Amino acid sequence: MISTRRSILAALLASPVLGLTEINLAAADTTLGLDLTPDCHDGDERTVAETEGPYFKPNAPLKRDLAADAPRGERITIGGLVLDTACRPMPKTLVQIWHADELGAYDTAGYRLRGYQYADDDGRWWFSTIVPAAYAGRTRHYHVKVQRARGRILTTQLYFPGERLNDRDSLFDRRLLLRISYSDDGRFGRYDFVV
Numbered sequence: 576m577i578s579t580r581r582s583i584l585a586a587l588l589a590s591p592v593l594g595l596t597e598i599n600l601a602a603a604d605t606t607l608g609l610d611l612t613p614d615c616h617d618g619d620e621r622t623v624a625e626t627e628g629p630y631f632k633p634n635a636p637l638k639r640d641l642a643a644d645a646p647r648g649e650r651i652t653i654g655g656l657v658l659d660t661a662c663r664p665m666p667k668t669l670v671q672i673w674h675a676d677e678l679g680a681y682d683t684a685g686y687r688l689r690g691y692q693y694a695d696d697d698g699r700w701w702f703s704t705i706v707p708a709a710y711a712g713r714t715r716h717y718h719v720k721v722q723r724a725r726g727r728i729l730t731t732q733l734y735f736p737g738e739r740l741n742d743r744d745s746l747f748d749r750r751l752l753l754r755i756s757y758s759d760d761g762r763f764g765r766y767d768f769v770v
Contacts, residue, residue, distance in 0.1 A: 621660060622768045623750050627730045628718055630681040635671055638690040641704040645688060648677035653733070653753065653764040654701025657694045657721060660769060664698025668770065671720040672702055679710030691720075706735075706762070714740035714747055721768050729770050 642650050657668040671691035675681050682688060688707075694700045709715050715738055721729040734741060734752050741747045753764035 621770060622729055622731055623748055624729055625731045625746060625748065625751070630673065630683065631718065632686070632689060635673065635689040635691050636686050637692060639692050639702055641688050641690050641702055645676050645705045648705025650703065651706050651762040651764055652701060652703050653717065654699065655765045655767040656698045657700060657768045657770060658698060665723055665770065666694055666696045666698055667724055668694040668698070669722045670694060670700040672717050674717045675707040675710060677705055677708050679708035709740050712744070714738045714744040721770055723770055726770065729768065733766050
């Protein structure tokens with residue numbers, strides 16, 4: 576199933592940069608009243624920064640498949656593009672994520688559900704992982720660091736649309752919502768970083 580997920584994700588992310596908001600996910604976002612990821616035609620603003628939180632650990636491993644760390648969790652593939660403010664793909668950009676498990680706990684002793692990778696030559700990034708649980712005071716979210724070669728580090732968080740706890744989470748920012756879609760191969764979340 577992983578190779579199928581990758582092939583579907585690759586097809587999703589292969590859409591032209593200038594047409595990012597024209598794919599079927601755009602229609603789903605409109606019905607949910609979500610702001611779309613920048614459509615890359617007017618020199619877009621950078622992705623919003625947020626706190627890294629108390630659970631960041633340096634030296635995470637280079638790995639794309641985090642789902643293997645939590646076999647009981649609900650699988651999801653998250654991915655997107657890394658773009659500059661002129662909407663050009665940013666290859667070789669480091670993308671690192673960490674998040675809670677299906678029970679809302681972080682691994683603070685090891686590197687479970689933690690990893691990094693580099694965007695490919697077309698600026699595409701993706702991870703196979705699980706849907707994190709909400710926990711006291713927080714809605715479901717992923718922590719992310721994005722860094723261009725010799726560039727500043729963007730630290731932010733990504734959120735799920737339609738979560739009942741979004742409005743109660745003081746850190747929640749609707750500009751950081753994943754665009755969620757479903758297929759026979761599973762659940763997909765997309766976010767395009769502008770750095």
